[in-house]
Amino acid sequence: MDRRRFLAGAGAAGAALLAGCSADEVESPTESATDSPGTTTTGTTVGGTGGGTLVVATYSSFIDAVSSSPGGWLKQQFESEFDADLVYQTPPNELDQYIQRANAGVDIDADVYVGLNVDGLIRLDENLESGSLFAEAPDLPGQSDIKEGLGFDPQGRAVPYDTGYISLVWNATADDGEFVAPETFDGLLESEYRGDLLAQNPSSSATGRAFLLHTIKARGEENYLDYWSQLQENDVRVLGSWGDSYSAYGEGEAPMVVSYSTDQVYANRSDQDMDRHQIRFLNDQAYANPEGMAQFASTDSPDLAQSFMEFVLQPEVQAEIAVRNVQFPAITDAEFGEENAEYEQYAQVPPEAVSFTYDELRGNLQGWIEEWSRQIASN
Template identity: 60%
Template sequence: MKRRTFLKVAGAGGASAMLAGCTGDGGGQQEPTTTTESGDSTTTTNGTTTGGGNQVLTVATYGAFVDAPSSSPGVWLKQEFESEFDATLEWQTPDAGVNYYIERALRGVESDADAYVGLDAQMLVRIDEQLDESLFVPAEGLSNLGDVNEELEFDPQGRAIPYDTGYISLVYDETQAESGTFTAPETFDGLLDSEFEGDLLCQNPTSSATGQAFLLHTIDAKGEDGYLDYWAQLKDNGVRVLGTWEDSYTAYSNGEAPMVVSYSTDQVYAKESGADLAKHQIRFLNDQGYANPEGMAQFADAANPSMAAEFMDFMLRPEVQAEIAVRNVQFPATTTAELPADFAEYAKAPPEAVTFSYERLKGNLSEWTDAWAQEFASK
C-alpha cells in the first residue's frame, strides 16, 4: 500500500486525542450536554438540589453510554436509580469526554460533576501524567466492591472501579470471498500473509480506545522492539487505519473489507438485530483477546460525594451489572451477575485475556503511541 494512501486514512491526530471518552473522539471544550427529566421542580446544572428538595447527582460519561442508536444503559440506570433514591440523576456527555474535565482542572475550574463513568487504564495513565493533583479520589464504603473480578482491577490507587469489560478481537465476514468462504487468520503473523492484503480495517490508536487496545496487543505479541516493524508490515499488506471505531465499523458494514478490529460481543447485537451471523464471526488472534475494562470514579471536588458513592455501589449490584452488560453489549465486571442465556451464548470470551497494568502503562503509553504516530501518521 502506498504511504500516501495509508496516511490519508490514518490521519495525523496527536496522542493527546485519546483523552476523549472510551468510544468517542477528542474535540473542543464546549459545555457538555446535560440530560435530566423535565417537571415541576427546577433542576440546577451544577448544584446539589432541585426545587423539589431532592438531591441532584451529576454523572459524566461518553455519549454512547446514554444515547447509542442500538441500546444503551443510561436511560435505564437513571430510571432505576431515581426510583429508589431521593435524587435526580443528570448525565453529562461532553464531546471531548474526560478531556473536558482535565482541561477544567488545568485551568483551576471545578469539574461540576460528581462521578465519571467510562474510564480505562490508558485514560487514567494519561490523566495522571497531565495533572499534578488527582482528578478522582479512592472509592470508599462500597458494599459490593468485593464482587468485582480482581483480574479486571486496573487502578492501584483504588479510584477507578470496573463496571464492565470488553475484549478486543477481529470481527470478520465469511461471505466476503470471491470463491468459497472467507476465514480470518488465526495469528498476528497470519495477518501479514499476502492472501489477506487489504482485508483489515482498524482504528488510529491516537484517536480511538479500540485502536489503542489493538496497538497494545501488538506490543504484547511483538515486544517493544518489534511492534513498529510489525505495523510497517501491516501497512505493506494494505491495512486501512481509520480514525474511530465508528468509522471503521461503518466501512466494514458497507463491505469495504472482510475484517475489522472490534469487540468479541459483536454477535450479541447482530443476533438481536436479525443480522446474518456469517457476517459477524469472531477471531481471537493467537487465541487471545485484549481486555479493556471500563471503570467509574468519584471526582475529587464532587459536590455530592455520598450520593456518588451510593451510585457506584448501585452500579455493582448483580441485577444492575447484568443489565449494563446486556445494554452496553459488554461483559460484567463482577462475579455475581447472572446473564441471560442468549447473551451468554453469543458473547465470546477469549481463551486467554491479555492486558497491560497501570504500572506497565505508566511512563510507557505516551512513548509507544507517539512512536506509532511519528512513524505512521506524521510523514
C-alpha cells in the same frame, strides 16, 4: 470518535448495519471547558431536581445512543431505590472538560464520573496541575467480586463496572464462502490475506490503540514496529476511526476488521447474517478495555455517591449495564436471567484477556503511538 460515539450519530438505518457499543474516550477535545471562572460545563444535562440530587458525569451515548443505552434505565432504577434524583452531565470534552475546569480553579458540580479508562487516568495524572480530581474509592460491597485483572488504577480511585474485548470480526461469506480468518498474529502476515484487514489509527481510535497494544504484547516492544511494517507490506488498511473501518467492512471492502467480541449481539438483534459476523481471537487472546467509575473529590454528597457506586455493582444491575452497553460485566456473578439468554449466547469471551497495566502504559503509551505514527502512518 469511536464505537458508541459513531453509533450515536449514525441514525437508526445506519446503526442496523453496525455492531455493539463501547465507551471509548474522545481523544482530541475540540472545545475549552472554561471561558472564565464562573463558566459552567457545556453539554447535556438530563434529570430532575429534588431533596437529594446526584450528578453523574458521563459520555453522551451512555444515555442517548441510537441502539441502546444503560443511562435511562440506571436513572429510573436508582431513583426508585433511593430518595434522590439522578442528573446526568455530558460535556462535549468528557473527562478533559473536568481536568481543564480543575486547572482553571472552577468548581466542579458533579459527584461521580462514569466512563473512565486507563488512558483517561494517565491523561488526568499527566495534566492535572495540582490536587486530586477524584477521591480514593470507598469500600464497596461487591467490589471483591470484580474479575481479576480488570482493576486499572493503582491509586484506587476508579472502580471497574464493565469491560470490552478487542478482537477481529470476519466475513465467512467472502471468497464465495471459502474465506477463513487466520488464528494467529503470524497468520495475518501470510500472502493469502493481503489487503484483507481493516484496522484503525491508534492515535485517533480506542479500538486501534487496543489493537496496537495487543501487537506489542504479542511481539514485544522491540519488535512491534517490524510486525507493523510486515502488516503494511501485506496491505493492511488503517482508517481513522472504528466507524470508518466498520462501515468499510459492511460495504465488503475487506473480509476482516478490528472490532469487538460482542459484534454478534447486534448482528442478532438486527437479523444480520451471522456468517458475516464471525469472531476471531488471535493467539486465543483479546485485549481488554475496562471502564470504571470514580467519585469526584469535591462532591458534597459523598454518601449518595457511594450508594450509586454500590448500586452499579449489584449483580442484576451489572447484567443490565452489560446488555444495554453491549459490553461485559465487571463482576463474576452478574445475574442475566432468561430474558437475556441471547446476549449470553452471542457475546463471546476470549480464552485469555490481555492488557497493560497503568504503570506499564504511563510514560510508554504516547511514545509507542508516536513511533507507530512516524514509521507506519507516515508511509
